[in-house]
Amino acid sequence: xxxxxxxxxxxxxxxxxxxxxxxxxxxxxxxxxxxxxxxxxxxxxxxxxxxxxxxxxxxxxxxxxxxxxxxxxxxxxxxxxxxxxxxxxxxxxxxxxxxxxxxxxxxxxxxxxxxxxxxxxxxxxxxxxxxxxxxxxxxxxxxxxxxxxxxxxxxxxxxxxxxxxxxxxxxxxxxxxxxxxxxxxxxxxxxxxxxxxxxxxxxxxxxxxxxxxxxxxxxxxxxxxxxxxxxxxxxxxxxxxxxxxxxxxxxxxxxxxxxxxxxxxxxxxxxxxxxxxxxxxxxxxxxxxxxxxxxxxxxxx
Amino acid sequence: xxxxxxxxxxxxxxxxxxxxxxxxxxxxxxxxxxxxxxxxxxxxxxxxxxxxxxxxxxxxxxxxxxxxxxxxxxxxxxxxxxxxxxxxxxxxxxxxxxxxxxxxxxxxxxxxxxxxxxxxxxxxxxxxxxxxxxxxxxxxxxxxxxxxxxxxxxxxxxxxxxxxxxxxxxxxxxxxxxxxxxxxxxxxxxxxxxxxxxxxxxxxxxxxxxxxxxxxxxxxxxxxxxxxxxxxxxxxxxxxxxxxxxxxxxxxxxxxxxxxxxxxxxxxxxxxxxxxxxxxxxxxxxxxxxxxxxxxxxxxxxxxxxxxxxxxxxxxxxx
Ligand SMILES: [Zn+2]
Numbered sequence: 001x002x003x004x005x006x007x008x009x010x011x012x013x014x015x016x017x018x019x020x021x022x023x024x025x026x027x028x029x030x031x032x033x034x035x036x037x038x039x040x041x042x043x044x045x046x047x048x049x050x051x052x053x054x055x056x057x058x059x060x061x062x063x064x065x066x067x068x069x070x071x072x073x074x075x076x077x078x079x080x081x082x083x084x085x086x087x088x089x090x091x092x093x094x095x096x097x098x099x100x101x102x103x104x105x106x107x108x109x110x111x112x113x114x115x116x117x118x119x120x121x122x123x124x125x126x127x128x129x130x131x132x133x134x135x136x137x138x139x140x141x142x143x144x145x146x147x148x149x150x151x152x153x154x155x156x157x158x159x160x161x162x163x164x165x166x167x168x169x170x171x172x173x174x175x176x177x178x179x180x181x182x183x184x185x186x187x188x189x190x191x192x193x194x195x196x197x198x199x200x201x202x203x204x205x206x207x208x209x210x211x212x213x214x215x216x217x218x219x220x221x222x223x224x225x226x227x228x229x230x231x232x233x234x235x236x237x238x239x240x241x242x243x244x245x246x247x248x249x250x251x252x253x254x255x256x257x258x259x260x261x262x263x264x265x266x267x268x269x270x271x272x273x274x275x276x277x278x279x280x281x282x283x284x285x286x287x288x289x290x291x292x293x294x295x296x297x298x299x300x301x
Numbered sequence: 302x303x304x305x306x307x308x309x310x311x312x313x314x315x316x317x318x319x320x321x322x323x324x325x326x327x328x329x330x331x332x333x334x335x336x337x338x339x340x341x342x343x344x345x346x347x348x349x350x351x352x353x354x355x356x357x358x359x360x361x362x363x364x365x366x367x368x369x370x371x372x373x374x375x376x377x378x379x380x381x382x383x384x385x386x387x388x389x390x391x392x393x394x395x396x397x398x399x400x401x402x403x404x405x406x407x408x409x410x411x412x413x414x415x416x417x418x419x420x421x422x423x424x425x426x427x428x429x430x431x432x433x434x435x436x437x438x439x440x441x442x443x444x445x446x447x448x449x450x451x452x453x454x455x456x457x458x459x460x461x462x463x464x465x466x467x468x469x470x471x472x473x474x475x476x477x478x479x480x481x482x483x484x485x486x487x488x489x490x491x492x493x494x495x496x497x498x499x500x501x502x503x504x505x506x507x508x509x510x511x512x513x514x515x516x517x518x519x520x521x522x523x524x525x526x527x528x529x530x531x532x533x534x535x536x537x538x539x540x541x542x543x544x545x546x547x548x549x550x551x552x553x554x555x556x557x558x559x560x561x562x563x564x565x566x567x568x569x570x571x572x573x574x575x576x577x578x579x580x581x582x583x584x585x586x587x588x589x590x591x592x593x594x595x596x597x598x599x600x601x602x603x604x605x606x607x608x609x610x611x612x613x614x615x616x617x618x619x620x
Contacts (some may be wrong), residue, residue: 018414083538084559089535145612167452167503167525172549173561176525179504180511181611207525209476210464210504215484216594229476229504238466248471256472 022088029053045265054202054265058104059111059126062161066124066269072115075123075148076081079107080138084238085172093170100131106188107140109164112147118273118285123151128160129203133165136208140168142177144212148185157195157276162213163165166206179211186215193277200227200250218275219259220268221250227258303575306363306409312348312489315341348569356520357544362528364520365499366462369574371581372431373400373415373458376498379581380588381406381413381456388445389440391475396437398429398465399509401444406456407589409596412448414441414509416459418499430502432465435478438508442478442485449489452600454592457509459497462527464505479508487611490604492595494588497553498523498573508556513607514591515561517553518580519568523561524551560614 027041029036031053036044039238045065046055057065064070072267087093101107109131127134144160151158155159167175189196198216200209202225210229221227228248236243246252250262277284305313319341328334356364363371377384381404389395401414418431441457448455464475486493486509495512500524515524526534528546533539556562566583569576597601 025411085548087548089531089545089548090537167530169549170526170527172551173523173556174508174559175612176503176523177561177614179480179507180483180487181614183511184488184608184611187484187487187608208502210479210508211478211483214474214477214480227476228471229464229479230471235468235471239468241468241469247468256474258474258477289451 005051006152009127013087014192016028027055028029030055037040047265052223052264057127057265058130059106059113059128059161062126063111063113063115063124065265066120067113067115067117067122069116072113073101074126074149075112075114075143075150077112077139077143080142083170084174085170087170087172089170096132096170101246104128104131106131107180108143109134109136109168110140110143112143114150114154117157117159117269117276120160120273120280120285121154121156121278122276123147123154123156124159124161127163127208129163129165129201132168134163134208135165135168136178136182136211137168137171137179141181144182146186148188151194152192154191155194157197157280158189159197159199159272159276160212160216161199161201162204162208163201164204164206164208164213166208171277181205182212186212195277196275197275199268199272202228203226205229205231217279220261220263220271221253221259222268223250225250243275304369306360306367308352308360308363312345312352315345315348319345332620339585342461346570348403349575353520353571357543358549358552359522359528359543361552362500362522362542362546364572365522367574368420370499371573371577372420373460373498375577376458376581377404377413377415377585379578379587381411384413385445387597390436390443392436392439394436396429396432396434396440398431398433398461399437401441403453406454406592409454409591409592410451411454411456412444413456413458414444416461416505416509429465431461432463433461433505434465434467434470434477435473438464438475438478438482441509442461442482444480444488445485445493448491453490455489455493455593456588457493457495457512458501459495459501459510459523460507461502461505462500463495463502464508479504480573482508484605487607490600492592492598492603493607494595496584496588497523497562502527502577511607511611513595513603513610514563516564516566516587516591517556517565518552518573518584518614519573521553522551523551523553523556527535530598 025038026035027038029048034049046057063072083093112125150293182188196216197218198213200221204213204227226248232243253259254262322334322338359366384404386402404413417428419425419428493512494514495510496516498518499521528542529539531545532541553565559566564612566587566601569579574579
C-alpha cells in the first residue's frame with residue numbers, strides 16, 4: 001500500500017494538473033491582494049503563501065487532497081422532490097438551482113465520498129459554498145443521512161467539512177427541519193460509537209452551525225474562518241455597536257472554548273488520520289510518522 | 302382595550318361607535334340605541350369572519366405577533382396545575398426568555414418549557430422579547446434531561462422571533478447551544494409535545510420543537526427566517542415582506558398540508574387574543590388528548606417514533 005508515502009505530504013499533483021490552471025495563470029489573494037502563480041496556489045491547497053489566508057476549495061479538491069493516493073468514490077444519495085413549495089423571489093428557485101449546477105458542475109451543495117484515509121476506510125462529506133452558498137436543504141439532509149448510513153454499515157469514521165450560509169430559504173420550513181433530521185443522523189453515529197469529526201471552513205453560519213456542524217466529537221476549524229449563528233452584520237444592526245477585530249473567527253472561537261483546534265489546511269490530513277485512529281482505539285498506521293510530523297497542537301502559527 | 306392591526310381599521314371605527322353609544326346616558330333605556338349597538342356588533346362579527354376566513358400569510362404574521370395574544374405564561378397558568386418554575390442553566394445565567402419547570406397536566410406530572418415574550422414594556426425587556434441566549438437553550442436541554450430521568454412527558458410552547466443575535470450570545474456559543482437543545486429533544490425517550498402558539502422563528506424555535514407531535518394554533522407561523530429577513534436577503538428590500546411571507550408558506554394550514562405539522566387548533570373568531578379563555582381551553586383539551594395517546598406507547602418506541610418522523614419527513618419522497 002503506497003498511502004504511506006502520501007501520509008506526511010498530501011498528494012497534490014492531481015490538483016494542479018486540472019483544467020483550471022490553463023484559464024488563469026495568476027490568483028489574487030482575497031486577503032492581502034498578492035498575486036499568486038496558479039500552480040503554486042494549487043500546490044499550496046488554495047492557501048496564500050504570503051499571508052496564510054485560506055481560500056475556497058471545491059469538494060473534489062478536498063477529497064483529492066485528503067484521501068490516500070487521491071483515490072475515492074462518490075456516494076450517491078436520493079434527490080429530493082425539486083422545489084416542492086414552488087418558491088419564487090426575484091428569480092425562480094429551480095432556475096437558481098440550474099445556475100448553480102451549471103457553474104459548479106455539481107448536483108447539489110454537498111458531496112460525499114468514501115475512500116481510505118491513512119489506510120482506514122472513511123466517509124468524508126464536503127459542503128460547497130459556491131453552490132447556493134452551501135445552503136442546507138433537503139438534498140444536504142439526504143446526503144448526510146446517506147453518508148452516515150454508509151459509515152454505520154462499514155463502521156467508518158465520518159468527517160464533515162462544513163461551509164454554508166445557513167438553511168436554504170427557498171425550501172422554507174423544509175430546510176429548517178433538516179436541523180433535527182441531520183441531528184438524528186449524528187445520533188446514529190453516536191449510537192454506533194463511530195468518530196464524527198467536523199472541520200469548519202469559511203464561512204459556516206446559521207442553521208448549519210446550529211445543528212450538525214457543532215455536534216462533532218472533535219471540532220476543528222481552518223484558520224480565520226467565519227463561524228457563527230447570526231452574522232456580524234445582523235449583530236451590529238441589533239446591538240448598534242462595532243464588533244471587535246476577529247469576532248466570530250476561528251481563533252476567537254478557540255479562545256472562547258467553542259473549538260478543539262484551529263489547523264492549517266496543509267496539516268489537516270495528518271491530524272485527521274491521527275484522530276480517527278485514536279478515537280477508534282487502534283494502533284497508529286505507521287508508528288512514528290505522526291509524532292515526527294510538525295503538525296500543530298491547538299492553534300497553529 | 303384591544304389593539305387593532307392595520308387591516309382591522311373598519312373594526313376599530315365600529316368599536317369606537319359602539320363605545321360612544323354605550324357611553325350615552327340613556328343607552329340602557331333607549332330601544333333605538335340598543336338596536337343600533339346590536340346591529341354594529343353583528344357587523345363586527347361579519348367583518349371578523351371575512352377578514353380571518355382566508356387570511357394572507359403576512360396578516361397571519363401580524364396576528365401571530367399580536368402583543369395581546371396569550372403567551373406561554375398564560376397557557377402554563379391556565380393549563381398546568383402545581384406549576385413549579387425551575388431556573389438556570391447551571392453554567393452562566395438564568396435566561397428569562399425561556400420559562401420552564403414541573404407541574405401537572407391533568408393528573409400527570411410533566412415538564413413544561415416555553416419561550417416567553419412578556420406582555421408589558423418592562424416585561425418584554427426583561428424577557429428579551431422571547432429571544433433566548435445560549436443559557437436559555439441550555440436550561441431547556443437541562444429540563445428535558447430532567448424529564449427523561451424521571452420519565453415525565455415534555456410539553457413545549459413555542460413563541461419566538463428567533464434566537465438572540467447578540468455579541469455575548471455568540472461568544473457563549475449560541476449555535477452550539479441550539480444544536481445541543483435540538484439533540485436533547487431527539488435523545489430523550491419521553492414524549493415531546495410541542496405547540497406553536499405565536500411565532501415559530503427558525504433555529505430558536507426548532508431547538509425546542511423537535512417533537513413527537515407538533516401542533517400549531519390556527520394563526521401562528523413557523524418559518525426558517527422572518528418574512529422581513531427573507532425579503533431583505535432575496536428581494537434586497539425588506540418592504541417586500543408580504544411577498545416573502547407568501548413564498549415561505551409559513552402558515553399552519555400549509556404546513557399541515559405538507560405534513561410538517563400534525564395538528565392545527567382552531568382559534569376563536571378574530572384570533573386567540575379576542576377570547577383568551579376559549580383559546581386556552583382549546584389548547585388544554587388538545588394537549589390532554591395527545592398526552593393520553595402517548596401514555597400507551599413504550600418509551601423506546603417514543604424515541605424511535607420521533608427519529609423516524611424526521612428521517613422520513615425532510616425529503617418529501619414519501620408524500
Ligand atoms: Zn494573502
